[in-house]
Amino acid sequence: MSDIAIKVENLGKLYRLGEVGTGTLSQDLKRWWAINRGKEDPFAKIGEANDRTTKGASDFVWALKDVSFEVKQGEVLGIIGRNGAGKSTLLKLLSKVTAPSTGNIKVKGRIASLLEVGTGFHPDLTGRENVFLNGAILGMSRKEINSKFDEIVDFAGVERYIDTPVKRYSSGMYVRLAFAVAAFLEPEILIVDEVLAVGDAEFQRKCLGRMRDVSKNDGRTVLFVSHNMAAVQKLCNRGIFFRNGQIHLTGEIDHVISKYLESSDAIRSIYEIPKPDFTPENLGFAYCLKVEDINGNLINEIPVGKAWQIRVQFKLNKKVEHFIIALGIVNTMDVNLRTTWSKEMDLDAGEYEALFKEDQLLLAAGTYQLALGLSSYERAFQYIENVAAITISDVPDSTLDKSIVRTTGVGLILNPMDIEILNLTKSI
Amino acid sequence: MNTAELVEAPYVLEEKQKEEHWTETIEPRTRLLDLRLKEVWRYRDLIAMFVRRDFIATYKQTILGPLWFFIQPLLTSITFVIIFGRVAKISTDGMPMMVFYLSGITIWNYFSQTLTATSTIFTANANIFGKVYFPRLTLPLSLIISNLVRFSIQFVLFLCVWLYYIIKGSAIQPNWAIVLTPVLLVLMGLLSLGVGMIFSSMTTKYRDLTMLLQFGIQLLMYATPVIYPLSALPQKYKLFILANPVSPIVETFRYAFLGSGNLSWGLLCYSIGITSLILFFGIITFNKVEKSFMDTV
Numbered sequence: 274m275s276d277i278a279i280k281v282e283n284l285g286k287l288y289r290l291g292e293v294g295t296g297t298l299s300q301d302l303k304r305w306w307a308i309n310r311g312k313e314d315p316f317a318k319i320g321e322a323n324d325r326t327t328k329g330a331s332d333f334v335w336a337l338k339d340v341s342f343e344v345k346q347g348e349v350l351g352i353i354g355r356n357g358a359g360k361s362t363l364l365k366l367l368s369k370v371t372a373p374s375t376g377n378i379k380v381k382g383r384i385a386s387l388l389e390v391g392t393g394f395h396p397d398l399t400g401r402e403n404v405f406l407n408g409a410i411l412g413m414s415r416k417e418i419n420s421k422f423d424e425i426v427d428f429a430g431v432e433r434y435i436d437t438p439v440k441r442y443s444s445g446m447y448v449r450l451a452f453a454v455a456a457f458l459e460p461e462i463l464i465v466d467e468v469l470a471v472g473d474a475e476f477q478r479k480c481l482g483r484m485r486d487v488s489k490n491d492g493r494t495v496l497f498v499s500h501n502m503a504a505v506q507k508l509c510n511r512g513i514f515f516r517n518g519q520i521h522l523t524g525e526i527d528h529v530i531s532k533y534l535e536s537s538d539a540i541r542s543i544y545e546i547p548k549p550d551f552t553p554e555n556l557g558f559a560y561c562l563k564v565e566d567i568n569g570n571l572i573n574e575i576p577v578g579k580a581w582q583i584r585v586q587f588k589l590n591k592k593v594e595h596f597i598i599a600l601g602i603v604n605t606m607d608v609n610l611r612t613t614w615s616k617e618m619d620l621d622a623g624e625y626e627a628l629f630k631e632d633q634l635l636l637a638a639g640t641y642q643l644a645l646g647l648s649s650y651e652r653a654f655q656y657i658e659n660v661a662a663i664t665i666s667d668v669p670d671s672t673l674d675k676s677i678v679r680t681t682g683v684g685l686i687l688n689p690m691d692i693e694i695l696n697l698t699k700s701i
Numbered sequence: 702m703n704t705a706e707l708v709e710a711p712y713v714l715e716e717k718q719k720e721e722h723w724t725e726t727i728e729p730r731t732r733l734l735d736l737r738l739k740e741v742w743r744y745r746d747l748i749a750m751f752v753r754r755d756f757i758a759t760y761k762q763t764i765l766g767p768l769w770f771f772i773q774p775l776l777t778s779i780t781f782v783i784i785f786g787r788v789a790k791i792s793t794d795g796m797p798m799m800v801f802y803l804s805g806i807t808i809w810n811y812f813s814q815t816l817t818a819t820s821t822i823f824t825a826n827a828n829i830f831g832k833v834y835f836p837r838l839t840l841p842l843s844l845i846i847s848n849l850v851r852f853s854i855q856f857v858l859f860l861c862v863w864l865y866y867i868i869k870g871s872a873i874q875p876n877w878a879i880v881l882t883p884v885l886l887v888l889m890g891l892l893s894l895g896v897g898m899i900f901s902s903m904t905t906k907y908r909d910l911t912m913l914l915q916f917g918i919q920l921l922m923y924a925t926p927v928i929y930p931l932s933a934l935p936q937k938y939k940l941f942i943l944a945n946p947v948s949p950i951v952e953t954f955r956y957a958f959l960g961s962g963n964l965s966w967g968l969l970c971y972s973i974g975i976t977s978l979i980l981f982f983g984i985i986t987f988n989k990v991e992k993s994f995m996d997t998v
Contacts, residue, residue: 280723288996365995369727369834372992378727384834392832395754397761406754409747410833438761 276381278462278494279344279367283376286337286362336362337373337518346381346461347492351499351509351526353533358515360498364388364466367496382461382494385411389466391451396440400431400450403439407454421457428483429453456483462494463487484508502530502574502668530668542571544661546645556654557589557622559598559645562661567632574666577680577687578673580632581663585645587625593649594619598627601644602636603658610641610685635687638667638680735988741836751843752850770854774810778802785928794930794961796873800859800866801959805927807859808885808954811852812893812947813918818844819897820914823905823994830995837991841898845890852886863958874960881957885950892946892976898983902990925951931962943968946975 337359344350352360366373368386393410394403404425408418418425426432429450431442439447465484481504488495488508499505505512505526512529514522522529544562566572567580575581583600596619601612613629641663647655667680676689741748760766781802785791793801819841823830826840866873904910922928925947934942942948949968956962 365831366727370831371995373727373729375729377729379723380725380727381723383724386833389832393829395758397758398754402753402757406750409744409750410829410835412744412835413746414743415746415749 276346277343278346278348278381279496280379281343281376282341282379284337284340284363284366284373284378285335285375286359286366286371287374288334288336335518337366340376340518340520342513342520342523344494344496346494347488348511349488349495349497349509351497351505351512351529352515353499353502353505353512353529354515354521359518360515361388361466362518363515364464364496364498368464380462383412384462384464385455385458385460386464387455387466388464390448390455394439394447394451397438399438400426400435400442404450404454407451408458411455411458412460413458417459425450425453425457428456428479452480456480456487459491460493462496464496466498481507502533502666506530506668542573546657546660549655553652553654555590556593556649557587557591557647558655559585559587559647559657561586562643562645564661564663567630574664576668576670576673577638577665578635578677579670580630580672582631583629583643583661583663585627585629587627587647589620589622589625591622592619595650596620597646597648597651599646599648600629601646603642603644604639604685608685610636612644633688635674635677636665637683637685637687638665640664737836737838741838741842744836744839747835748839748843748846751840752847755843755847756850767854770851771858774803774806774855774858777806781806781928791929792933794932794959796959796961797866797871800862800871800873801930801955801961802928803859803862804955804958805951807852807855808889808951809922809925809927809947810855811848811886812889812950813922814851815845815848815890815893816897816900816918817914818848819894820900820904821911822897822901823990824901824908824911827995837987841894841901841987844897845894849886849890872960873958875958876956876960878953878957878964881953885954888973888976889947889950891980892950892972895976895979895981895983898987899979902983902986902994905990905994921945921947924948926955926962927951930955946972946979948972 340359340363352363354360364386365371365388367378368384368388370386370388391403391407393407395406398406401422404422405415405418409415426435429446429452431446431450434442434446439450442450463484484495484497485508487493495508497505497508509526512522512524512526513520514529514533522532542564546558546560546562548560549558563584564572564575565582565584566575567582569582569584572581585598585600587598589596595617597614597617599612599614602610604610611634615627642659643661643663644658645656645660646653669677669680673680674687674689677687680687760769763769765772778799782798786793786798786802822837822840822844830837863873863875867875900910900914924942924945926934926942931939931942931948931952949965949972952962953964953969956964
């Protein structure tokens with residue numbers, strides 16, 4: 274069981290930025306000439322690490338660079354990182370969709386990759402025909418598909434529509450059928466990229482369950498890429514955290530996830546507030562907002578149940594009487610969840626900091642927008658909607674009340690009520 | 702900093718002994734002539750599914766369905782009879798016009814349709830290629846097969862017209878060269894496959910070639926004895942037309958069934974030579990492009 278199923282050595286992938294096609298012919302010729310004389314690719318060495326936020330000096334970028342790791346057989350490896358960190362490139366190389374620029378990957382056993390569900394589905398073909406086509410594309414033989422056909426249809430729950438062209442399917446049915454084909458693949462190594470982001474909650478749970486079965490019962494190796502940390506945590510036992518095309522960290526999944534959530538990669542935690550063009554009577558303005566945990570550490574994704582606080586820095590140009598600063602929380606459905614006001618007070622000119630502590634309300638996992646307002650005599654002199662976003666992650670904090678069964682899809686507020694259960698059976 | 706190294710360390714010794722067990726190694730460059738036919742064979746069911754998909758997808762939601770297979774060559778032939786036969790009065794070597802044009806169109810269609818289909822393989826299937834690996838060669842092979850099926854249906858139509866004229870007692874003289882038909886079909890298939898693979902590989906980077914191919918095929922038809930017999934050509938153009946490797950195939954096909962023109966082994970061998978050359982380059986470019994075309998398409 275301790276066999277190594279995948280071994281990746283010094284893997285690298287170079288991409289050229291900008292327009293492809295213009296001016297490439299001369300570069301192609303130069304490169305071809307250099308390689309044929311046994312020299313290094315003249316354009317490969319000027320590439321640099323992939324940081325998409327800074328403008329690089331060269332047109333070539335390493336989407337992946339010097340990546341080496343091993344995956345043991347039966348292991349479920351979670352691959353996490355910010356968008357553009359190189360996760361998808363790695364999966365593409367592993368699934369042979371494109372070739373690496375340097376290094377190599379050694380594999381033991383058959384690989385099936387699910388970078389997308391329903392690849393090759395043709396809208397005009399019936400569900401049945403598409404199952405066979407898609408299965409064949411994924412590497413199953415006709416016989417294999419035949420023997421699993423009933424199971425596939427059953428898993429997808431589309432028996433009644435199986436002889437209808439898939440273009441008449443609802444999008445949910447389409448995705449369920451597509452995933453079902455993939456779920457019944459029997460490769461030694463399965464590569465999965467965020468396909469779980471589709472379908473309804475119930476189906477997602479079914480898929481996660483199926484994937485767990487695959488790794489636990491059949492001892493298969495699974496590589497799983499997702500931004501859904503809860504899913505990664507449930508499924509995987511080891512994790513790799515990618516950053517700018519390189520491995521930042523490997524190790525136990527819990528450790529890797531917590532490091533990822535703490536890193537500035539997940540979501541921003543400091544928001545510079547642009548200076549307003551105009552302030553009535555030039556009273557002042559807020560210029561910075563920080564999301565922190567209760568100890569004052571910057572935090573990007575708040576584990577559900579963990580206490581957090583918002584620190585707002587503002588500047589007053591003159592004495593402001595009856596000053597109030599207020600913070601509002603709005604969810605993604607534009608529902609105003611709450612607004613908090615500071616006590617009315619008179620403040621002299623100067624720089625100030627306001628701290629909004631949240632340690633009572635348990636918000637359900639999700640993303641929330643913040644609104645900020647500064648007022649004097651109940652007249653706002655600065656008001657900013659969507660000033661910042663906070664993300665409550667569905668990875669529960671250790672302090673989360675154990676009676677909370679689920680953190681999404683069960684309402685906006687998780688605070689448990691006091692529940693008393695009385696035994697009404699008469700004792701004999 | 703790099704924790705990956707620390708984690709790997711314990712395996713280093715083990716790995717030495719297991720080196721030989723890898724079933725596959727993914728590397729930057731491959732040998733150019735490695736076709737991995739074994740793998741293609743393992744995916745034969747996929748080829749069958751692609752052929753099926755082609756037919757279903759083309760004729761679903763049409764009223765006439767597969768009848769279109771007959772309508773297209775028939776209407777084209779009738780048009781040719783009117784324009785080139787009656788109006789322009791181009792010679793048909795004494796053959797009945799209908800059967801003369803139909804024979805040319807049937808085999809020409811096989812060539813041009815296979816070529817058009819294979820030349821867009823990479824660009825048309827980019828969405829599939831970008832997500833799943835399967836031997837890319839399965840697609841051109843499936844296209845050849847589905848076009849061969851299409852050809853056989855149109856060939857039946859040609860045979861009906863052909864028999865009608867034989868019974869009617871026209872000047873048609875079919876001869877032993879008919880046994881060469883399978884050879885001609887294989888040759889034609891490989892030629893269009895070769896050219897198609899070159900074009901499909903190059904179009905992933907240089908889209909201009911799609912434009913070139915569209916009217917290139919049209920022009921090539923006029924450089925092939927489809928609407929005229931080779932014998933009707935002035936000597937100074939003949940060499941130019943014969944340099945086209947498709948010409949000997951069409952000419953031989955027509956000679957076999959109609960007895961017009963003549964059979965030249967020399968030209969046929971020339972055609973075979975050019976086909977092998979083009980196929981060779983086609984395979985090389987296809988193999989080179991297939992590994993990384995997703996980055997440039």
